[in-house]
Amino acid sequence: MYLGLDLGTSGLRAILVDEAGIVQGEAEASFDLAHPYPGWSEQDPAAWVTSCETAVAALRRHVPDAFARLRGIGLSGHMHGAILLDAGDRVLRPCILWNDTRSTAEAAALDATPGIREITGNIVFPGFTAPKLAWVRKHEPDLFEKVAKVLLPKDYLRLWLTGEHISDFSDSAGTAWLDVGARDWSDAALEAGGMRRDQMPSLVEGSAPGGTLRPALAEAWGLSQTVTVAGGAGDNAAAACGSGCLGEGTGFASLGTSGVLMAGRDSYSPDPASAVHSFCHAVPDRWYQMGVILAATDSLNWLSRNLGQSPSELARALPDAATGPSALTFLPYLSGERTPHNDSAIRGAFIGLDVSSDRTDLTRAVMEGVAFALRDSLLALKGTGARFDTLLATGGGARSRFWLTTLASVLDLPLSLPKGSELGAAMGAARLAICAADGADPNDVMTAPEAAEIIAPDPALRGAYEDAYQRYRALYPLLSGLG
Ligand SMILES: Nc1ncnc2c1ncn2[C@@H]1O[C@H](COP(=O)(O)OP(=O)(O)O)[C@@H](O)[C@H]1O
């Protein structure tokens, strides 16, 4: 048996799978996201450990015999977050997350360092890890002096599970300290932000072993055998492994807290100018590219908090099939935007509010706005040479039929809805555990899941969505021009 742990922004999902990758048990535990000041986004790493204990306890209750046969654990986690540890592995401050924009000035300064984009293959976005440390260095200098190690979110869970400081290439690619082509820390990139190699974890491939479960935890969980912890992956590389997106021509659209359009690549062909992310994949000799928007279901959650109805209640009020563009346009820049604008200062907007606009109109506009933003990412990815005939649909937003059908028509691409479409990253983590514990070939394990359904774009709506997308595109320069 293999345990896949996906540390999402809104909660942790755990799945237990057998040797054939068939799900034997599932558990979830949620935790909070704090926004103490505008643009800040933080979490307490202790909550991740608690959620892991809760999920494991639930699995042990529900599928005790299967859990007792555990051989491997795979980790997936939201990317870029900075966990700062002192020499005794104590957490120095709350984790600064991927959608935190406080380090905009530090990111711009690092991004201007000669050669940094060539080394890291990416723009140094404010959400990446290096500018967060540069912010801490400037604003919390006493704390910065105590930093002995910097870990990414899933690797903090690994520290608790194994006692070791280890990361994998796919997650480390989002720090702006990694030479993404060479798959190694870059001393030049580290020095640019006043960091040292000894403050970094050691690196392994996502599909290779990355530690062993601590004997004390194994005993507490009733396990007598050695349990291997895989290198694991950042959540998007993990979702790609769970969705069979390894090589050229494969890709997925994710409606999670963030929105992602991902393309598997057989070679490394970075294009930082387009605000496309180019990262190592979780398996050897592969890379992937993606466009990232910062608020996909986060936009729906924002609306849900303010209207006092849950996201699923809001979604239920919409029809099952796309109806063509609404008169109301939403720009989902609630936390700024990465692809294609790289603008952490821009903020969201509704354009076209009418005295008759109601909560259903607002929900529909939010889902359409996110779909338009993902079309921006699709065009940026196509500009790097990525091609796909179909995209897999994944993430919690894929529970909404209206959102899926709208996205298919706006992207003008069929979406394949896999069975268990929300399990992508947790399934990828479990598959990485199979590779690490048993030496299985990733190409054999990371197959595309069976499609529950193919959602085709509606040709009758193509022209109307095209016009609406052009209107949407014209709004960003107007909005940013307002200062
Ligand atoms: N029926 C639904 N329709 C649309 N969105 C939904 C529905 N149910 C849940 N969601 C959204 O899915 C989100 C969780 O998605 P998930 O992919 O697990 O996010 P993350 O991995 O970022 O934590 C919730 O925050 C919620 O906004």
Ligand SMILES: O=C(CO)[C@@H](O)[C@H](O)COP(=O)(O)O
């Ligand atoms: O910042 C990125 C990728 O660059 C995000 O995709 C995070 O990795 C968070 O993912 P979700 O919680 O939305 O899945």
